[in-house]
Amino acid sequence: MFRFLAMFLLVPVLAVAGWFxxxxxxxxxxxxxxWFTSTDVGFVVGAAGTVLKTTDAGTExxxxxxxxxxxxxxAFISAxxxxxxxxxxxVFRTTDAGASWTEVTSGVSLSLRAVxxxxxxxxxxxxxxxxVLKTTDAGASWTALSTGTxxxxxxxxxxxxxxxxxxxxxGTVLKTTDGGLSWQPGSVGRSVRLRAxxxxxxxxxxxxxxxxxxxxKTTDGGQSWQQYRVSGALSLLSIVFPAANDTGFACGGGAAVxxxxxxxxxxxxxxLQQQRLTSVRGLSFPAGTTVGYAVGDVGLIAVTTDGGxxxxxxxxxxxxxVRDVVFPTGPDTGYAIGPGRAVHKTTDGGRTWVAESTxxxxxxxxxxxxxxxxxxxxxxxxxxxxxxTTDGGxxxVRESCPGMREDLVSVxxxxxxxxxYATSTQGKVIKTTNGGQNWFRVSSPDTSRSTTAICFRTDxxxxxxxxxxxxYKTTDGGSSWSPKLVPPVGMNALCFPSNGVVGYVCxxxxxxxxxxxxxxxxxxxxxxxxxxxxxxxxPGNQEIGYAVGDYGVIIKTTDGGxxxxxxxTPCPTLRLxxxxxxxxxxxxxxxxxxxxxxxLKTTDGGIGFAEPxxxxxxxxxxxxxxxxxxxxxxxxxxxxxxxxxxxxxxxDASGRMISQLQAGCLAAGRHELALDLRGLSDxxxxxTLNSGSGNSARMVVGNRE
Numbered sequence: 001m002f003r004f005l006a007m008f009l010l011v012p013v014l015a016v017a018g019w020f021x022x023x024x025x026x027x028x029x030x031x032x033x034x035w036f037t038s039t040d041v042g043f044v045v046g047a048a049g050t051v052l053k054t055t056d057a058g059t060e061x062x063x064x065x066x067x068x069x070x071x072x073x074x075a076f077i078s079a080x081x082x083x084x085x086x087x088x089x090x091v092f093r094t095t096d097a098g099a100s101w102t103e104v105t106s107g108v109s110l111s112l113r114a115v116x117x118x119x120x121x122x123x124x125x126x127x128x129x130x131x132v133l134k135t136t137d138a139g140a141s142w143t144a145l146s147t148g149t150x151x152x153x154x155x156x157x158x159x160x161x162x163x164x165x166x167x168x169x170x171g172t173v174l175k176t177t178d179g180g181l182s183w184q185p186g187s188v189g190r191s192v193r194l195r196a197x198x199x200x201x202x203x204x205x206x207x208x209x210x211x212x213x214x215x216x217k218t219t220d221g222g223q224s225w226q227q228y229r230v231s232g233a234l235s236l237l238s239i240v241f242p243a244a245n246d247t248g249f250a251c252g253g254g255a256a257v258x259x260x261x262x263x264x265x266x267x268x269x270x271x272l273q274q275q276r277l278t279s280v281r282g283l284s285f286p287a288g289t290t291v292g293y294a295v296g297d298v299g300l301i302a303v304t305t306d307g308g309x310x311x312x313x314x315x316x317x318x319x320x321x322v323r324d325v326v327f328p329t330g331p332d333t334g335y336a337i338g339p340g341r342a343v344h345k346t347t348d349g350g351r352t353w354v355a356e357s358t359x360x361x362x363x364x365x366x367x368x369x370x371x372x373x374x375x376x377x378x379x380x381x382x383x384x385x386x387x388x389t390t391d392g393g394x395x396x397v398r399e400s401c402p403g404m405r406e407d408l409v410s411v412x413x414x415x416x417x418x419x420x421y422a423t424s425t426q427g428k429v430i431k432t433t434n435g436g437q438n439w440f441r442v443s444s445p446d447t448s449r450s451t452t453a454i455c456f457r458t459d460x461x462x463x464x465x466x467x468x469x470x471x472y473k474t475t476d477g478g479s480s481w482s483p484k485l486v487p488p489v490g491m492n493a494l495c496f497p498s499n500g501v502v503g504y505v506c507x508x509x510x511x512x513x514x515x516x517x518x519x520x521x522x523x524x525x526x527x528x529x530x531x532x533x534x535x536x537x538x539p540g541n542q543e544i545g546y547a548v549g550d551y552g553v554i555i556k557t558t559d560g561g562x563x564x565x566x567x568x569t570p571c572p573t574l575r576l577x578x579x580x581x582x583x584x585x586x587x588x589x590x591x592x593x594x595x596x597x598x599x600l601k602t603t604d605g606g607i608g609f610a611e612p613x614x615x616x617x618x619x620x621x622x623x624x625x626x627x628x629x630x631x632x633x634x635x636x637x638x639x640x641x642x643x644x645x646x647x648x649x650x651x652d653a654s655g656r657m658i659s660q661l662q663a664g665c666l667a668a669g670r671h672e673l674a675l676d677l678r679g680l681s682d683x684x685x686x687x688t689l690n691s692g693s694g695n696s697a698r699m700v701v702g703n704r705e
Contacts, residue, residue: 018607019554019569019600022350022590024299024317026052026061028598029571031295033073034282035082039291042284043098044301045071045084047573048552053098058293058303058314066092066101070573073125077117083139085112085125093139106133106142114197118158124180126153126166134180145180155197155208163203165222167194173208175222188216188225196250200241207264209236209250217264230258230267235279242285242292249292249308251280257294259308272302272311298596318344318353322592322599325580328370328377331588334580335393337365337379339595345393350590350601356393360385369420371413378436380408380422388436401430401439414456414499421478423464427451429478442478446470455494457503463519465491465505473519486513486522487686487697488651490532495545497538504561506533506547509688509697514561524699527564529553534594539581546606548576548591556606565608574598623689625675629701634675636661636687647690648673658685677702 021027029047036042044052049065069087076082084092084101089108092101106112110128117123117138125133125142130149133142147153151172158164162179171190174183188194192210199206208216208225213233216225230236234253241248246263257280258267272280272294280296290307293314294300301314320340327334336344336353341360344353358365363385370377379387379396384404387396406424413420418435427447430439449466456462464472464481469488472481491507501518510529513522527533531550538545543560547553552572555564569576577594581587589606592599623638636648648662658680661673675687680702688697 017604019567019591019602021063021570022601023353023597023599024315024319026299026315027063027570028299028593028596029573030281030297031299031301032071032281034284034293034295035074035076036284036286036291036293037076037079037082039286039289041079041097042293043074043076043082044282044293044295045074045086046295046299047071048571049086051084051098051101052301057291058301061301065570067103068572072112073114075115075117075123077120077123077138081138083115083117083123083125083135085115085127087111089127091125091139091142104139104142107144108133113152113154114156116156116158118164119160122158122160122179124156124158124164126156126168128152132156132166132180147174147183149174152193154193154195154210157197157199157206159199159203161203163221165197165199165206167197167208167210169193173197173222173225186222188227190214190216190227195235195237195252196239198239198241198248200248201244207239207241207248209239209252211235215239215250215260215264215267228264228267232256232269233258233267237279237281238283240283240285242287242289247307249283249285251283251294251296253279255280255296257283257302257308257311270308270311272300272313298598318597318599320344320355321595321597322578323365323595324367324578325590325592325599326368326370326377327580327582327590328372328374330582331585333374333392334590335368335370335377336592336599337368337381339364341365343368343379343387343393343396349588350599356396358387358396359398360387366408367410369411369413371415371417371420376417376435378411378413378420378422380411382407384408384424386422386436386439399436399439401441403441404428404430404439409452410454412454412456412462414458414462419459421454421456421462423451423454425450427464427466429454429464431478443474443480445472445481445483452490452492453494455496455503457496457499457501457518461518463494463503463505465494465507467492469507471505471519471522484519484522485684487511487524487688487699489688489697492533493535493547495536495538497540497542497545500542502542502560504536504538504545506536506549508532509690510549510553511697512536512547512561512564524697525561525564527555528566529555529564534576535578535591537579537581537589539586539589540584541586544586544605546579546581546589546591548579550575552576554579554591554606556608567606567608569600571598571600576600623687623698625687625698625700628698629703630675630677631703632676632678634677634700634702635672636675637670637672638689639670646671649688649690650675651686651688652680652683675700 029050031046047070049067051064069090071086080097089106091104091106112127115125121138130147132145153166153168155167171188173186194210196209237252250258257270282295285292294302302311321338323338342355365381375392386399411422453465460477467490471484489508496503510527533547533549536547552569554567574593579591581589587605650658
């Protein structure tokens with residue numbers, strides 16, 4: 001059983017209300033650090049303020065969110081007092097064994113990467129730009145120490161006599177013998193980013209590792225370092241020697257834990273049961289035991305009870321990445337498909353998933369469509385692969401279209417199981433009229449333009465959308481296509497609720513456009529977000545809809561797109577790539593992270609909230625063009641929350657760039673630029689603003705004079 005508890009600090013209520021973790025369990029954010037105060041009681045920290053606690057060796061987990069910044073490390077000095085550190089200088093402290101956490105002023109805004117207590121009340125933390133902090137009151141207050149460098153630090157270890165080390169970029173290892181008042185320069189002898197540091201028994205013998213497969217060892221207090229290769233490791237993110245002898249463990253890139261029994265001279269790879277992740281990021285072995293814990297990407301938690309020989313998973317769930325989710329008729333039976341070769345099916349609303357074999361060897365699956373019931377469906381994927389099932393996924397028949405070898409990215413059956421369409425990444429369109437038994441090429445509007453979605457409202461009327469900002473429409477079943485005017489930003493998904501004349505398209509820069517005349521014209525609607533939106537769904541009518549995208553964004557409208565409210569999600573650092581609500585059900589829905597096994601579910605339509613500052617990436621907001629319509633000249637204004645790169649461009653209705661008003665780094669704040677229309681033809685133009693992490697677009701009607 002997993003309990004999702006509320007945390008009062010800076011965040012909305014965490015519970016089964018709103019969007020909650022469906023896969024994996026207990027949660028799916030990346031986990032960065034772990035600390036067990038005993039074999040049963042432990043804490044795990046990770047992205048988006050994730051804090052997990054167990055009191056029964058991982059059978060149950062309390063999942064909390066402490067702040068909004070990613071947390072990188074955790075350390076306890078007793079069973080009740082501990083400290084968390086993370087991005088933007090955040091520090092949190094507990095004195096009641098994690099029942100509550102209080103934010104502590106660190107005095108810095110730099111990312112903190114590691115924390116360590118040398119005994120008693122004295123502790124140290126390190127981070128970016130040479131930052132080292134010290135506390136003498138068990139983390140209640142912190143003071144910055146001067147290191148004389150701007151090198152980023154990732155590992156720190158101290159002893160009670162004031163001897164300590166910090167390790168970081170360019171192979172740097174600094175040493176102090178006076179509690180951080182002064183530092184001696186040092187290096188492992190190679191220009192590698194050191195991410196792990198361990199001095200298990202004495203200040204003389206220590207280990208370091210980082211962005212390669214090498215463990216560095218010193219036996220003379222950092223004066224010299226020996227190098228040992230860890231075969232199979234892509235990087236090393238944590239090193240521990242729990243018994244302070246020659247037996248130690250390391251983890252990092254490569255989805256494995258590595259063990260040494262000879263003081264680091266040789267290492268053996270201990271494969272974890274599941275390989276859905278790229279990195280194991282943290283290790284913790286309670287002192288004097290054979291019990292250890294490992295944490296990593298996509299919520300991975302593993303345990304060993306035999307000193308690391310075998311590892312069992314504490315996190316559970318489907319491990320295959322997901323690209324598309326379909327619940328054809330109701331909230332219980334659904335399908336998840338992705339880069340793997342199997343189609344996963346659930347009949348209990350996502351609590352359990354069964355892999356249905358497709359017989360594929362190398363192909364990757366991209367999109368699915370079950371047009372009328374839970375049994376008959378179609379899946380498309382790489383190299384022109386087409387799969388068809390008529391028995392709910394128990395068996396799959398492989399179909400193909402002669403000459404089609406490109407990746408198929410979208411499939412649409414508008415009115416039944418006989419007539420359908422699919423499109424490739426290069427915009428080639430194929431069609432079937434006999435339930436997928438045979439497919440043939442039809443006209444393609446422009447095979448030089450990247451295509452992301454196909455959607456047919458009727459057997460003859462359909463639409464194509466592309467990543468370079470276009471929509472094409474056909475009224476004759478794909479024999480001919482005509483372009484339609486939309487903002488020149490990448491379009492990622494199309495939706496026509498109940499196959500009506502009202503439709504929606506979403507794309508980069510938080511763009512949502514709506515048509516009420518069967519796709520002849522599209523109006524841009526403000527969404528309040530600037531991140532890319534990758535999927536859009538109106539499950540039962542034209543009024544209630546959802547769109548999902550980068551940085552865990554989920555937005556909802558209840559008035560047909562006129563206004564949108566951002567909803568709270570537990571994964572604000574992840575990219576949501578697909579969203580599905582069963583037909584006629586606007587309360588129970590599912591969304592999945594792109595190319596990841598992470599899935600969320602809601603049973604109440606989600607919970608809206610005012611968007612907090614989730615991260616420090618450059619943002620753009622309030623892009624305005626005034627007056628609009630404009631004669632001869634207009635003023636373009638926008639606000640940038642943080643300093644960063646910004647590019648402001650003007651396009652005509654065909655998507656051709658007319659001018660570039662700005663390119664380069666801008667300071668935070670409000671900016672205004674003049675738009676000269678005198679040399680242009682009368683008509684519609686689009687102003688786009690790209691900050692490197694999101695786009696925004698506005699349409700302007702311009703007249704020369």
